[in-house]
Amino acid sequence: MTHLQRTLYSIIFLFISVSVFPQTGSFNSFGEDETILYTMNKQVGQFVRRFNMEEDSYGKRLATDDKKYHNNKLREEMLPILFDTYNPRTSGKLKQYFIDDVTDKSNPVFLNFLDKNWYAEVSATFTADGAEVNIILFLTLQEENLGSKWVISNVYYSYFPHLFPHTEDSVHQLYFLHPQSHELDFMNLHRALDDPAHIELYASNYYRPDYLTLFFYQMKMGQLKFKEINSVKFHFFQVKNWYFELSYFNRNDTNSGWLISNLKFVNDEEKKELIKSFKLCAIDK
């Protein structure tokens, strides 16, 4: 996207802000950097409110009976500005199809804080045996008692899949306990237990390792130590047939703050697979 296009978007934002939401006070009185701070999606919640058209240009909540509240026409104008306009993946026709879908008159889509199927991804540095390693934690919101809380739903640590490499069926056929093992007091079980490299092959074909438990174990044993958080982003799956990612852009530009950094058209099956990696250990009620 060219500088001219970005400037145009800023002007559009200001136009939406000033002309559509007339307020006391004026953007004219802002310095350039103040305009940037106003247009920036300062919180994830602000992104959501703007996505839904639930606040005015000053970040003040619109009353639900306000004509502008959830106004689809205004959303059509606002939504393009909620994308990272520097990124070709979030520009172009796909973006417009997405906007058309979420602002569909007969079935508009709005985001809600307590929606299922939006996840946080926290990339963090840990130390393992003195060496720094990158681990990704996935979190999801869970309702509990009077409110809700973020819970760790899964983890990705490149070391864990190495412990459980993908094995062909032919390999599975080499490692098993025959069906009469019980008659021998499982005397052959030692073959499994003396060979930890293949031990998981003695479990069900449907067995899938729980990396989150491994992670907790390593933390409890002091084998992994937390150092610092590097970045945070969010994954949204609430919109039918769509997935989008939200990232924070710290730049001196009106296209800054929490913006859509990736957008994909995904069918339900693909979506299920993607969600699996985020929520493997989150328990649905």
Added chain:
Amino acid sequence: MNKTAFLLIFAIGLGFATPVFAQDNLSPERKQAIDSLAMEKVRDLSKYISIIGSKDTPWSEANRVIDRAEELFMTGSEIGVSSLVREEINYYGVRDYFERLMRLNYNKVEISWYNIEYVSDLQRQPDGTYVGVITIFQKFKGYDKEGRLIYQDTTKKDITVYVKRKETQIGGRLIGFWDVLLGDIRVKETSK
């Protein structure tokens, strides 16, 4: 908690006082009143930061203000600071953060605030306490002995706000009020 803040909280509490104290859902009007209350605390904090950071503030006065500022926070709150050159977050206790601000090695310090305050929705945590985040922006300038500007930054401060319904007994009657306390703060330098 300073007297004005307490009176304000109490006054709003009285305004809302109802015979039944369970407040599961907040009406938009009540939310707005709580937002104002939370903003009041954040403005107090901004004012205290400016006083503590100012080189014109005598040491004893700055310490007194630090005491007041500390009272705005929940015990154990932390301030996590990162900058453009150092993305790693440094964590400070509230008192430690203010004391470092007081000791900054500049001859003159200017702290100003943008007229932008963003207040999130209040969400309830499992124990029923409401949690929100207020975002404000601060401009900092540090000058040397010759009056030259040697450092400046703009920081985004995301401030946790806890809002809890509490009760107090006055003249044998239980009166409910909203208690507002600040929590962890994330301080992030914005792009130059």
